[in-house]
Amino acid sequence: MTPLDTTELIRMLQAAARDEHAAIIQYLRHAYLMGEGELAGEIEGIAREEMRHFWILSRWIVRLGGDTDTDRGFTDLAGDAVPDWMGRDVAAEDRAIAMYEEYLTRIEDPDLRDDIAYILADERRHRDDFAHFVEKTEQEPPGEADEPAAPLAAIDREALDWGVQHEYGALLQYLVHSFEMMDLDEEVSSQLLMQAINEMQHMGWFGEELAESGLEMPLTHPPLELPAAPTDKLQVNIRQEQETAAQYARYLPQIADPGVKGVLDDARGQELYHEALFKRLLKRVETSHPEPPPASVPAPTSKVWTIGTLKKKE
Ligand SMILES: [Fe+2]
Ligand SMILES: [Fe+2]
Ligand SMILES: [Fe+2]
Ligand SMILES: [Fe+2]
Incomplete structure (x- = not known):
């Protein structure tokens, strides 16, 4: 295994953050298209967890000295029926799972590994949830079409x-x-x-x-x-x-x-x-x-520390 340098690690985390951003928007869009209801509420809950993932990954990027990435990755906007949307959300989770599994074979920092493993466990649960939503919505008889507003x-x-x-x-x-x-x-x-x-x-x-x-x-x-x-x-x-x-x-x-x-x-x-x-x-x-005073203005309390003054403090 080739050790990861920080630049490469930041690049990987930025790619993941872009995908989390995409997941937030993809799932919110599906929830909003479905309108009010239990299933829409559950999907909105999953989108909130993706927000947390985005937050965790971005914090690592900042900590490692990288730039926050606010671009959005691939967002699947296709499909015209609920089971189809849910199937596309399963696919998005599958992509995330494969990415994080691969990351775990390369990342060595134990704290970052913990965070990635936590996110990965969420994605596996999300995948099962969406797969269940596919089944559930496929079995449902097509309801009365809403009165067109x-x-x-x-x-x-x-x-x-x-x-x-x-x-x-x-x-x-x-x-x-x-x-x-x-x-x-x-x-x-x-x-x-x-x-x-x-x-x-x-x-x-x-x-x-x-x-x-x-x-x-x-x-x-x-x-x-x-x-x-x-x-x-x-x-x-x-x-x-x-x-x-x-x-x-x-x-x-x-x-x-x-x-x-x-x-x-x-x-x-x-x-x-x-x-x-x-x-x-x-x-x-x-x-x-x-806020620190601007560099051109000398700070009023500035003191010159010498070996002597430091020694007196001891
Ligand atoms: Fe607002
Ligand atoms: Fe996620
Ligand atoms: Fe506001
Ligand atoms: Fe997820």
């Missing part, structure tokens, strides 16, 4: 499209900020992770509204803002929450469909909560981890 007004569709894309961006951005801030402040990191999950729910509300009217949800997001400084991270998030809440407020009086209006208003309320929460977190980071 009235076509959405153009502005309703525009608002939902805008919303899905911005929620997707927020979800990804907060995930990245979360694992990048883990070493600095666990409280801030876990709050960011929780709000990433909350944005995923918003994406679901909007995606389901689109699916009810037979429309696809867009699977692109605006460019992510990933500044290095912790306070800058929180500041861009605060600004984005303000902009998103304001955009939803602009759409609201124009929306025709009461269901669309309801989810848009609920999301707007939660964005305002996020804004207030991020302001609180910003204060916390500013007080506990003040």
Whole structure:
């Protein structure tokens, strides 16, 4: 076995992170297309576990000195019936299982091996779950076809499209900020992770509204803002929450469909909560981890340590 160098290891972890990202989106799309129900809920739960995998792998990448990869790998968007989608999800899990099994033959770091083995066990369980969902949905008699929903007004569709894309961006951005801030402040990191999950729910509300009217949800997001400084991270998030809440407020009086209006208003309320929460977190980071003064300005407490002063301390 040739030993892995760090560059190669980072490259492998980045490939895995791209696939986890793809799994999140593939499964969420299937759950939203299915609408509300027990099975959709279970699939959304699996997507949340893929989010955790993405988080774990990305944290390793950062720790090893690599760059976070927010590109999405192959996402299977084909198929037009539930058993077919579930079969494609089995195939995605099979690909993940084969990849992680291969990684375990090459990776030596015991802590990383533990994390990969944990993820691999999840993927094997997911595979069985999806295989079971194929059987279950194949046996089900085709239910009464849903009443086709009235076509959405153009502005309703525009608002939902805008919303899905911005929620997707927020979800990804907060995930990245979360694992990048883990070493600095666990409280801030876990709050960011929780709000990433909350944005995923918003994406679901909007995606389901689109699916009810037979429309696809867009699977692109605006460019992510990933500044290095912790306070800058929180500041861009605060600004984005303000902009998103304001955009939803602009759409609201124009929306025709009461269901669309309801989810848009609920999301707007939660964005305002996020804004207030991020302001609180910003204060916390500013007080506990003040930014170092710019290099050109001498720090007021700077002292020159000499052997003599060090010796006096002993
Ligand atoms: Fe995964
Ligand atoms: Fe999985
Ligand atoms: Fe949101
Ligand atoms: Fe938000």
